[in-house]
Amino acid sequence: MAQKQLLLGDEAVALGALHAGLSGVYAYPGTPSTEITEFIQAHPLTAGRKVHCAWSVNEKTAMEAALGMSFAGKRSIVCMKHVGMNVCADPFMGSATVGANGGLVIVSCDDPSMHSSQNEQDSRFWGTFALVPVFEPSSQQEAYDMMRIAFDYSESRGIPVLMRLTTRLSHSRAAVECIDDADAVPQNELKLPVNERQWCTLPVCARVRYSQLVKDYALFEQDAVASPFNRLEDGPDKSLGIIACGLGYNYLMENYPGGCPFPVLKISRYPFPKELILRLSGMCKRILVIEEGQPMLEERMRGIFSSGVTVLGRLDGTLPRTGELSPDCVREALGLPALKQHPASKVIAPRPPALCQGCGHRDLFTALNNVMKDYPQGRAFSDIGCYTLGWLPPFEAIQTCVEMGASVTMAQGAAYSGLWPSVAVIGDSTFTHSGMTGLLDAVNEKADVTICISDNLTTGMTGGQDSAGTGRLEAICAAMGVDPAHIRTFEPLPKNYAEMEKVLREEIEYHGVSVIISRRECLQTLKRHIKK
Amino acid sequence: MKQDIILAGVGGQGILSIATVIGSAALEQGLYIKQAEVHGMSQRGGDVQSHLRLSTSPIHSDLIPHGSADFIISLEPMEALRYLPFLSEDGWIITNTVPVRNIPNYPPIEDVLEELGKLPRLIALDVDAAARETGSARSANMVLLGASAGVMSILEPDKLRDGIVRIFSRKGDAVVAANIKAFDAGLQFSLKNK
Numbered sequence: 001m002a003q004k005q006l007l008l009g010d011e012a013v014a015l016g017a018l019h020a021g022l023s024g025v026y027a028y029p030g031t032p033s034t035e036i037t038e039f040i041q042a043h044p045l046t047a048g049r050k051v052h053c054a055w056s057v058n059e060k061t062a063m064e065a066a067l068g069m070s071f072a073g074k075r076s077i078v079c080m081k082h083v084g085m086n087v088c089a090d091p092f093m094g095s096a097t098v099g100a101n102g103g104l105v106i107v108s109c110d111d112p113s114m115h116s117s118q119n120e121q122d123s124r125f126w127g128t129f130a131l132v133p134v135f136e137p138s139s140q141q142e143a144y145d146m147m148r149i150a151f152d153y154s155e156s157r158g159i160p161v162l163m164r165l166t167t168r169l170s171h172s173r174a175a176v177e178c179i180d181d182a183d184a185v186p187q188n189e190l191k192l193p194v195n196e197r198q199w200c201t202l203p204v205c206a207r208v209r210y211s212q213l214v215k216d217y218a219l220f221e222q223d224a225v226a227s228p229f230n231r232l233e234d235g236p237d238k239s240l241g242i243i244a245c246g247l248g249y250n251y252l253m254e255n256y257p258g259g260c261p262f263p264v265l266k267i268s269r270y271p272f273p274k275e276l277i278l279r280l281s282g283m284c285k286r287i288l289v290i291e292e293g294q295p296m297l298e299e300r301m302r303g304i305f306s307s308g309v310t311v312l313g314r315l316d317g318t319l320p321r322t323g324e325l326s327p328d329c330v331r332e333a334l335g336l337p338a339l340k341q342h343p344a345s346k347v348i349a350p351r352p353p354a355l356c357q358g359c360g361h362r363d364l365f366t367a368l369n370n371v372m373k374d375y376p377q378g379r380a381f382s383d384i385g386c387y388t389l390g391w392l393p394p395f396e397a398i399q400t401c402v403e404m405g406a407s408v409t410m411a412q413g414a415a416y417s418g419l420w421p422s423v424a425v426i427g428d429s430t431f432t433h434s435g436m437t438g439l440l441d442a443v444n445e446k447a448d449v450t451i452c453i454s455d456n457l458t459t460g461m462t463g464g465q466d467s468a469g470t471g472r473l474e475a476i477c478a479a480m481g482v483d484p485a486h487i488r489t490f491e492p493l494p495k496n497y498a499e500m501e502k503v504l505r506e507e508i509e510y511h512g513v514s515v516i517i518s519r520r521e522c523l524q525t526l527k528r529h530i531k532k
Numbered sequence: 533m534k535q536d537i538i539l540a541g542v543g544g545q546g547i548l549s550i551a552t553v554i555g556s557a558a559l560e561q562g563l564y565i566k567q568a569e570v571h572g573m574s575q576r577g578g579d580v581q582s583h584l585r586l587s588t589s590p591i592h593s594d595l596i597p598h599g600s601a602d603f604i605i606s607l608e609p610m611e612a613l614r615y616l617p618f619l620s621e622d623g624w625i626i627t628n629t630v631p632v633r634n635i636p637n638y639p640p641i642e643d644v645l646e647e648l649g650k651l652p653r654l655i656a657l658d659v660d661a662a663a664r665e666t667g668s669a670r671s672a673n674m675v676l677l678g679a680s681a682g683v684m685s686i687l688e689p690d691k692l693r694d695g696i697v698r699i700f701s702r703k704g705d706a707v708v709a710a711n712i713k714a715f716d717a718g719l720q721f722s723l724k725n726k
Binding site for chain 1: 542548555556559563564566567568569570571574575576578579583591592593594595596597598599600610611613614616618619620622634635637639644645647676688
């Protein structure tokens with residue numbers, strides 16, 4: 001029996017996976033991907049089927065655990081925001097070499113326009129790079145339907161599948177027609193790979209496997225040409241051909257409610273279906289490429305030598321070079337007149353996000369600023385999380401934020417270069433994600449750094465998920481070799497400023513590795529705990 | 533028939549609870565729906581908006597094009613103005629009049645209300661006070677939804693009431709009743725003042 005549910009794109013992926021016989025989700029929270037794992041955690045099928053759903057320490061451990069599940073013959077997904085792909089790049093690339101036994105789908109949620117991210121990277125490149133197929137749903141329904149097809153495909157071709165979403169699909173709801181939970185595909189039984197040899201990447205095996213993978217990639221392309229997710233729709237006006245990838249298709253059709261007059265190639269599955277693209281270029285000598293993210297296909301189509309086909313898109317300014325697509329920018333690219341609109345109001349002021357009133361990060365920044373006033377040459381290197389907002393006024397307490405864990409290691413490099421004080425400010429969840437290994441480096445080098453872990457006992461920015469080191473941060477730092485005399489803890493509250501500043505000052509003056517743990521629960525999770 | 537709605541407010545005000553009720557009602561009424569939300573960083577006290585599209589035929593874009601929103605429903609007066617370029621020529625603004633001043637350069641509230649007052653189709657009310665009057669200060673969102681229901685033709689008020697019952701039922705009968713009362717107060721205001 002089919003039924004309709006109102007689901008976010010993320011939730012459609014999650015339900016699609018559960019209904020396709022999922023045995024485990026492995027993930028680290030990251031906007032816009034977090035809701036996939038949260039949906040699975042809360043779903044009744046998960047408990048009934050003992051689906052693994054605990055958060056992983058980072059995307060690399062997540063990817064590896066899922067690969068282990070695939071080795072054992074079961075279906076698993078790995079979910080992350082786009083930059084998580086960088087963190088798990090090593091096992092991801094390795095997974096293409098060893099292949100998949102149980103279905104393995106990696107879901108990467110891109111964030112063009114950087115609503116909540118540090119860059120705009122386009123995950124489709126990973127597919128070409130690793131030689132794995134990529135699915136890019138254009139609607140919530142496709143996201144749900146594709147999960148089952150992706151799992152089946154992963155098992156039939158013995159290859160992991162990358163599923164790419166973008167913010168507007170991840171965080172947009174629509175009614176999705178789905179099967180009843182009772183009709184969900186049974187989970188796979190434990191079943192070892194038929195060819196276990198390909199699971200060890202010693203050169204003697206990897207060379208064989210890589211040659212095979214290159215051959216298989218040609219098959220993946222043929223499959224993409226034949227896939228119903230890629231289709232060429234004819235149109236009467238051949239003065240323009242349009243290639244619309246993923247969500248780009250929706251923005252195109254939004255502007256032609258009565259149907260598009262031009263031939264359109266809708267692409268939602270990769271490798272790029274070359275045969276379909278050539279068929280379109282046989283009909284039209286001008287082709288507009290509408291891609292969400294980076295101009296990946298457009299760049300290939302332009303190539304180096306002239307092909308006699310004029311290519312329009314993000315690279316020639318027909319569409320904006322950066323940022324997410326919108327119905328408006330696609331409308332302009334199509335040469336349609338803008339809709340009549342009200343002029344923007346001149347009264348409004350920008351309202352940037354800010355740390356919650358009463359948040360512990362605020363108190364740490366206040367105390368740190370008071371101390372750093374006496375060390376104007378000093379710098380505070382920071383990291384990814386709510387506390388990155390400490391860069392903004394009124395605090396302006398930190399000077400850098402690059403990627404997960406960089407605070408600890410950048411402070412080290414700067415300290416070695418003679419910058420003093422070199423302070424790192426990192427959250428508890430970011431510390432266990434990617435700060436711990438850097439701390440070991442600092443200890444081994446006896447670096448002159450002061451590392452502040454702003455511990456709010458949760459992964460705050462993404463909405464309060466479990467943090468891997470909660471309750472054990474002192475033990476972790478001591479085990480890494482930090483002198484216990486220089487592992488200091490305080491509770492960040494205005495009444496404690498004198499004590500906090502004293503501790504900060506003492507540890508800055510200590511010329512070795514210090515860790516200061518500023519610990520107070522996140523107000524958002526505290527509110528939830530009180531309600532319970 | 534198609535109606536596009538921009539829901540606006542400040543992170544933490546709970547615009548998504550309005551969206552959830554509308555979504556539930558729309559689904560029950562068999563309408564097509566798309567609803568783009570904002571999660572993540574902006575929820576920390578920044579400006580937040582949701583694009584909510586309802587239609588009797590399939591909807592393509594998750595985002596509303598500029599100039600085509602039929603309604604801006606806002607829990608904060610300046611935030612209502614922020615999305616003016618999205619509003620269609622004959623679109624409605626339904627807004628709370630109580631400012632959230634969590635930024636140092638918030639404009640004088642008189643200027644904000646004056647600019648709102650220039651718009652031909654406006655329903656402006658203090659939803660916080662209206663909610664308190666109904667005895668449920670926490671139901672301000674449902675007052676605003678009720679006020680919107682007075683001008684939103686694609687959804688029947690009864691379907692929205694059913695939506696409120698479905699969404700809040702697990703919190704108990706008292707919460708459902710308080711939210712229905714708040715919804716009705718908003719609806720009455722809008723029917724009298726539209």
